[in-house]
Amino acid sequence: MNRRQKTLITTVCAALLLIGVIASALLIGDEWIATNFEIKNEPPSLAHPFGTDWLGRDMLARTVKGLSVSIGVGVIAATASAVIALILGMLAATMGKAVDNAISWLIDLLLGVPHLVALILISFTLGGGLKGVVVGIALTHWPSLARVIRAEVMQLRSAEYVLISRKLGKSRWWIASRHILPHMIPQLLVGFVLLFPHAILHEASISFLGLGLSPHQPAIGIILSESMRYLTSGMWWLAFFPGISLLMIVRAFDILGENLRKLTDPHSAHQ
């Protein structure tokens, strides 16, 4: 088995894990997380592998549901952020000095304000909830990636094969879509992967502060912040299993992004 096949297999495994979590969250009905005071505060057992919480709800079902909410928020927000970064980065590098100055100013402005402050402001203005969190994360996380893409496009614009393409009579738009955009895809994938855990963690922290998702949508951040109160009484499983699961999901995304970058790069086609 060569390295490319190994990469493909790990990619498929990571993707299956993510799809599995989302699919099982859809299959698990509300009766799985119904309260049952007879079995509250139980440590992990065969019937409840992740234990139960102070209301007797099964932690495995809650974790899976929470992960799928978090993945949803993370994917939507990180994708929107990456798209904003791509568009603004490309515009800044190709549309001339005035546009570049305006976009660079915007990037500096947003980088100057701490993420969380801008996120709270946007989320609060939009009335909180899922929409507020997603829009808030999408609007605050693009600047660093936009800066990378702008620099990359600027470098690529003076590459010899792009200059030659101009002299072969190709238009700006043709060059941007055929030469420059495909080169940005690895950057975009890596940027997206780096954004994803940020998005989940910021979603968790803003939910923790009470400005994000409501406690009825048990995202992983809410589960973790709720468990804080019970940790001191020795109920370690409330934080341990959801935390480990979150780490695994983030790592799965990491592997997925890294491998996609490798697979799209012709330099590693024969490894």
Next chain:
Amino acid sequence: MLLEAKQIGFRYERDRWVLRGVDISIQSGEIVGLVGPSGFGKSTLCRILAGYEKPYEGQVLLDGAPLPASGFHPVQLVFQHPEKAVNPRWRMSRTLAEGGALDESLLGQLGIQQEWLGRFPNELSGGELQRFCVARALNPQTRFLLADEMTAMLDTITQAQIWQVVKEVARRENLGVLVISHEKNLIHRLCTRVVDLTITNEKT
């Protein structure tokens, strides 16, 4: 057709002229050699003639009219380093097709094998890549070909093969060719006329 550069002045930094008062003209069907030591602006002059740089002084004229700013440029430049002149993410067939339709027989004459067309640039050697760059530049719309150390990194047999083809295409299509090379023998064998930049360039 006549490609002429009149009183060209160019500098990359203030008060450090690379070219000053350079005149050069190439007639269709002519093969002109351009010689001069390193750093005398041979490559810069080529870039100006092919429209990659704008001169600070003077102008480049094609049959008395300025060069077109967009569309297919009638003066094509072949660079010294072919690995930078092709998109590393494109298969060679796509790179070849970028300039428009090509004469199929040209590929055979240049020694380009069919199976190379499906490969990526990093799967070909420098010499093999340079043949693609030459083929791409020898488009039917090309009127003048500028070869900036085009065959400097190739072995002698390949050099001879490529120049044979270029010479033949130039005769058939009535192209003007400008050859930059440090190889005196090559210039001697190929060119009908030689321009020496140490004499022409009046930079102070």
